[in-house]
Amino acid sequence: MFFRFGAAVCLVVLISLVGIAIEKQNLERRREISRQHYRMDVLKDEHARLRLRSQKLAAMERLVETIEKKGSDLKSPEKPAPSPPQHEGEQPRRPPLLFWERPVRDPRFDESSRSTPR
Amino acid sequence: MIAVVLGAWAILGLRLVHLQWYQADELTRLATRQSEVEVEVPARPADITDRNGKLLASTITTPSLFVDPKRLGATPEFISEIAAAVHLNPRELAARLDDYRDKRFMWVKRRLNDDEVDAVLKMKWPDGSYGLRDEFLRQYPQDSLAAHVLGLRDIDGSGKGGVEQSLDHLIRGVPGRRKLGKDARGRILEVEFSPEDEPRQFQAVQLTIDLAIQMFAERELDGIVKEWKPRAATAIVMDPQTGEVLAMASRPTYSPNNLRDVDEEAWKNQAINIVYEPGSTFKPVIVAWALQKDVVQRDEVFFCENGKFNMPGRTKPLTDVHGYGNLNVTDILVKSSNIGMAKIGMRMESLGLYEAAWRFGFGRPTGIELPGELRGIFHPLSSWTKASLGSIPMGAEISVTPLQLITAYAALSNGGRLIAPRILNGVQNDGSNRATTFAVSMEEPQLAQPAKIVTKAIDEEIADWVVNEPLTQVVRRGTGIKARIPGYTVFGKTGTAKKWDPKIGAYSETKNVASFIGGAPAHHPRVLVLVVVDEPKQARGFGGVIAAPPASRILQRTLTHLRVPPDQDARTAQAIDGLEEALILLE
Numbered sequence: 001m002f003f004r005f006g007a008a009v010c011l012v013v014l015i016s017l018v019g020i021a022i023e024k025q026n027l028e029r030r031r032e033i034s035r036q037h038y039r040m041d042v043l044k045d046e047h048a049r050l051r052l053r054s055q056k057l058a059a060m061e062r063l064v065e066t067i068e069k070k071g072s073d074l075k076s077p078e079k080p081a082p083s084p085p086q087h088e089g090e091q092p093r094r095p096p097l098l099f100w101e102r103p104v105r106d107p108r109f110d111e112s113s114r115s116t117p118r
Numbered sequence: 119m120i121a122v123v124l125g126a127w128a129i130l131g132l133r134l135v136h137l138q139w140y141q142a143d144e145l146t147r148l149a150t151r152q153s154e155v156e157v158e159v160p161a162r163p164a165d166i167t168d169r170n171g172k173l174l175a176s177t178i179t180t181p182s183l184f185v186d187p188k189r190l191g192a193t194p195e196f197i198s199e200i201a202a203a204v205h206l207n208p209r210e211l212a213a214r215l216d217d218y219r220d221k222r223f224m225w226v227k228r229r230l231n232d233d234e235v236d237a238v239l240k241m242k243w244p245d246g247s248y249g250l251r252d253e254f255l256r257q258y259p260q261d262s263l264a265a266h267v268l269g270l271r272d273i274d275g276s277g278k279g280g281v282e283q284s285l286d287h288l289i290r291g292v293p294g295r296r297k298l299g300k301d302a303r304g305r306i307l308e309v310e311f312s313p314e315d316e317p318r319q320f321q322a323v324q325l326t327i328d329l330a331i332q333m334f335a336e337r338e339l340d341g342i343v344k345e346w347k348p349r350a351a352t353a354i355v356m357d358p359q360t361g362e363v364l365a366m367a368s369r370p371t372y373s374p375n376n377l378r379d380v381d382e383e384a385w386k387n388q389a390i391n392i393v394y395e396p397g398s399t400f401k402p403v404i405v406a407w408a409l410q411k412d413v414v415q416r417d418e419v420f421f422c423e424n425g426k427f428n429m430p431g432r433t434k435p436l437t438d439v440h441g442y443g444n445l446n447v448t449d450i451l452v453k454s455s456n457i458g459m460a461k462i463g464m465r466m467e468s469l470g471l472y473e474a475a476w477r478f479g480f481g482r483p484t485g486i487e488l489p490g491e492l493r494g495i496f497h498p499l500s501s502w503t504k505a506s507l508g509s510i511p512m513g514a515e516i517s518v519t520p521l522q523l524i525t526a527y528a529a530l531s532n533g534g535r536l537i538a539p540r541i542l543n544g545v546q547n548d549g550s551n552r553a554t555t556f557a558v559s560m561e562e563p564q565l566a567q568p569a570k571i572v573t574k575a576i577d578e579e580i581a582d583w584v585v586n587e588p589l590t591q592v593v594r595r596g597t598g599i600k601a602r603i604p605g606y607t608v609f610g611k612t613g614t615a616k617k618w619d620p621k622i623g624a625y626s627e628t629k630n631v632a633s634f635i636g637g638a639p640a641h642h643p644r645v646l647v648l649v650v651v652d653e654p655k656q657a658r659g660f661g662g663v664i665a666a667p668p669a670s671r672i673l674q675r676t677l678t679h680l681r682v683p684p685d686q687d688a689r690t691a692q693a694i695d696g697l698e699e700a701l702i703l704l705e
Contacts, residue, residue, distance in 0.1 A: 027308065034309040045179050048162075055173040055259040060333050 155298045161291025161317035163254060166268060166281065168329040169362075169543055171322075175258050175268055175282070181235055181250040182228035187218040189247040203237035204230060228273060229255050256282075262373045264332050266387035267325070267366050267488070267541065270374040279385065281325065281541065284489045288545055291319025322546040326362035331355050334675045335365040338649070338668035343369050346654035346664055352388035352520050353668070355676055356646045358528035358637060361537035363486070364645070364676065366521075390491040393517035394631045394652065397615030398454045398597075398661070400513030403526055404462060405447060406584045407474030410576045413465050416583065419444045420458045427457040429464075431504025436460055451588035452596035454612065456512045463511035471510045472499050477575045478526035479536055480518055485572075487542045494518045513615060520633075524648040526575075527635050530585055531643035533578035585609050590640045597662040601636050601670040605684030606677060608670070609643070610636020612661035617653065629653050634665035638673055639685040647673045 056062075137145065166175040183204060192200070192215060194208075201208035204227045211226070218224040226248075230238065235250065256271040269280020277286035294317035297310040335353040342351050348369075355365040368388035372380040386392060408414045425441025438455050450458030463471055475481060481496030495517035502510075509515040521539060529536040575581075589609035592598045597612040613633040619626040632654055637646040649669040656664065 030308045030310075033311065037309065037311050044162075048176055049178050051173065052176045052178060052257055052259055055176075059260050059263075060172075060329055061260065061263055061336075064333070064337075 152302070153299060155300060156295055157298060159294045159296050159317050160254065160275075161293050161319040163256065163271065163275065164289045164291060164320040164545070165322040166289070167322045167324050167546070168327045168332070169324060169364075170328065171324070171546075172329045173259050174264060174325070174327070174329070175256060177254045177256055179252040180229045180231075180255045182253045183226040183230055183234075183238055183248065183250055185215075185224055185226055185248045186222050186246065187215050187224050188220065188222055189244055190215070191244065191247075199241060200226065200238075203241060204234045228253060256374075258374045260329065261375055262371050263329070263336060264327055264365075264367070265371050265374050266368045266389070267327060268374065269489075270377075279490075280387070280488065281323070284487050285323055285542060288320060288323050291317060293317050320545040320547050324543040324546055326357075326364065326541050326543045327366070328364045328679070330679050331672075331676050332365040332367065334672050334679075335367040335647075336371075338672050339367050339369045342649075342651055342654075342664070342668055346651060346656060346659065348651045348655070349653040350383060350386075350388050350392070351649070351651045352392075353650075353672060354389050354520055354524050354648045355672060356524050356528055356539060356648075358531035358537075358643050358646045361525070361528060361539045362543070363539055363541045365672075366541070387488065387490070388650070388652070389520045390486065390488055391519075392652075393492055393494050393519055394650065395514050395516065395615040395618070396518050396523055397513040397613035397631065397633070399523060399611045399613035399633055399635050400516065400518075401451055401454065401459050401511065402530060402584055402589060402611055403478050404459065404466070404471065404474050404511045405451060405588070406530060406576050406580055407470065407477060408462050408466055409447075409580045409584070411466070411470060411473075413470060414447060414462055416447055416587075419446050420450060420461045422450075422455050422457045422461075425457070427460065429460055429505070429508045432508060436508055448588040448591055451611070452591045454592075454597050456508075459511035460508035463507045466507075466511075468499055468502050468506065471507070472502075475510070475516060477536070477573070478529060479572065479575075480516065480522055480526065484519075484521055484525050485538045486521060486540060491521070492519050494522055513613065520648055520650050523633075524635060524646055527637070527646055527648070529575045530581050530589075531637055531646055532581075534574060534576040534581040536572045536575040538572050585637075585643065586640050589636075593636060597660070598634060598636060598666050600662055601634060601666040601673070603638060603670055603674045603677070605686050606638040606674075606682075607640040607685050608636055608638045608673065609640045610634060610666070610669070612666055614659070614661045630659055632659045632661040632664040634661050634669045636666075636669055636673060638677060639682065641685060644680065644682045645673060645676045647676070 163177045165173060165177070167173055185200075190196075194212065197212045197215060198208045200206075201211045206227060214224065227234070230250075238248075238250070254275060256275075258265075258268065258270075265280075267280050269282035269284075270278055271282050272278050275290070277283040277289065282289065295315045297315075298306050299308040299310065300306050335355055339351050339353055342348065351369045353365065353367045354363065356363050366387070366389050368386065370381050370384040372384045405414075409416065422438065422442040422445050424443060425438045427436040429436050436457055438453075438457055440453070442449075442453055442455055442458070445453060445455055445458050447462075449455075450462070466474070475496060481494055483491045483493050485491075497515070502515075506515055525536070525539050528539070586609070589611060590607055592612070593601050593608045593610050598608075598610045601608055601610050611634070613631070613635075615631045615633075616625040616627070617629040617631060618624075619629065631650060631652050633648065633650040635646065635648040637643040647669045649665040649672070651659070651661075651664050654664050
């Protein structure tokens with residue numbers, strides 16, 4: 001009788017422990033989903049910031065003003081941009097496009113590149 | 119003993135039934151309130167882009183600082199420390215904290231910059247006395263470009279002026295809700311996401327504005343301001359076939375990113391928020407309607423009284439700048455003869471003139487998607503006098519907005535169809551740079567909006583003749599000669615209207631409005647440009663001198679930008695120009 005009672009109690013405890021473990025796992029998963037959503041929000045915000053900054057840097061009026069005042073401050077790179085590695089079965093390589101770079105940072109636009117601490 | 123045990127079990131059973139059956143709802147509600155909290159998630163306002171997807175307005179998040187004044191219990195030293203961290207006046211902050219001393223929430227400063235956030239985080243705050251909450255901050259990457267078209271969003275995110283106000287229902291989106299699960303101590307354990315409760319917003323609202331053309335217009339206005347120092351100026355560029363506004367600029371202007379010390383006049387969108395007497399630019403509208411009604415014939419000749427005409431009903435004689443004898447309808451427009459127009463007006467009578475203005479959309483708003491559009495001043499027929507027959511045909515006694523005028527010219531340029539101008543191209547929600555839908559609201563997206571024809575103003579043949587004959591001649595050999603563009607057949611009309619001076623109760627001899635409206639190519643106009651300069655600092659500030667050259671430059675750059683091919687061979691155009699200049703010299 002005691003054996004049966006003990007077995008029943010053990011079974012109940014076991015089932016409870018399994019239930020708790022599953023519940024904890026479930027909670028952990030949900031937390032992970034929450035974190036992913038949070039990361040998504042942060043990335044969206046970062047995307048908006050970077051897009052805004054790129055549009056500020058490429059603002060037509062600013063570029064035209066720069067060109068009119070002293071000519072473009074864009075300079076060609078010393079060597080072409082490296083082309084991506086080629087894999088089998090891919091189309092033949094095309095010559096890499098030149099990439100253009102700004103020689104100095106423009107302090108007027110640095111303030112918009114900040115990131116908000118969380 | 120058994121009875122006691124059974125009784126105890128029965129009581130427990132009954133209590134369970136009571137809890138699970140009768141009190142279930144109430145207890146569930148209490149438990150949910152303790153463990154869950156629902157918060158509103160504001161929708162990120164949609165971006166605003168030009169017709170090519172270039173960003174005009176976007177939104178980022180920035181932290182704002184709030185405090186719980188009751189918990190803060192701040193000493194003067196600590197208040198000074200807070201004020202120094204977020205660059206506020208310590209006295210003002212202390213006064214505000216004093217006002218809020220019994221409250222549990224107070225904004226200290228909204229939209230902090232990075233340095234301010236760092237300084238705030240370094241401070242030693244009493245527990246639970248402060249917090250940083252992310253808020254949306256609207257940014258305008260093109261700065262003052264198209265400022266009047268865009269408007270701005272205030273500190274609470276409400277649209278003020280421009281499309282930010284008029285298209286607020288599309289831009290602001292629909293806020294969502296999120297459930298936060300918390301433990302007994304109130305710490306957030308999880309955030310429940312459900313797709314149907316997420317905030318909904320369009321990716322971007324796309325305007326018909328072309329940023330490059332907008333820049334051409336703005337730069338020309340800057341040049342006008344520098345050279346002529348006017349009270350105000352405006353430029354509009356429109357596609358006359360569709361009514362799409364390609365550019366709309368005003369001076370004075372402001373930067374929506376920096377609203378300190380903005381002049382009151384700078385808030386006005388001079389294209390729709392002011393009215394002026396159009397002067398001679400109104401004449402082609404009258405001529406077109408007179409031809410439509412068969413009141414005059416194209417080859418008819420009018421005697422222009424050698425420059426001085428005592429018109430019945432007028433106390434002062436009507437004059438022209440130069441004295442002319444006989445002029446045909448084309449030359450009346452080319453020479454911009456007020457007397458010739460008065461004679462056409464007398465032929466049309468009041469009703470005809472009234473009908474002409476009404477048919478071309480004057481006296482009522484055009485319906486563009488911008489706030490505060492004026493309807494102009496167009497007096498009822500009953501208040502007209504005999505003198506009105508001479509005044510209205512030369513663009514006096516009627517006040518219009520620049521947008522109304524360019525809309526009327528669009529009707530002349532597109533074969534007589536009066537099209538409602540528009541500035542909204544559509545909304546983007548598929549990640550591409552193309553507007554795929556035109557939406558009335560978030561709930562009712564529709565297919566792209568077609569050009570809206572308001573009315574058929576005049577016959578196509580008459581409209582084509584007015585554009586290809588008199589208006590083209592105005593630019594070839596008339597007052598608009600400075601608007602010529604090599605390779606293109608440009609048409610247009612200059613206007614120089616004296617301003618009414620309420621102080622002297624008469625038209626001012628020193629203040630006027632100089633304007634030019636024109637387009638190209640004349641056989642199938644693709645672009646229309648209007649430049650209006652209000653009170654240029656020049657005693658005889660004629661539209662042909664002040665407004666025509668910048669309008670011509672805007673037109674030329676726009677045609678090149680839109681890759682509209684020239685309609686004249688360069689050498690032929692040069693020969694025609696040479697011949698016409700010789701004819702002008704001979705005259």
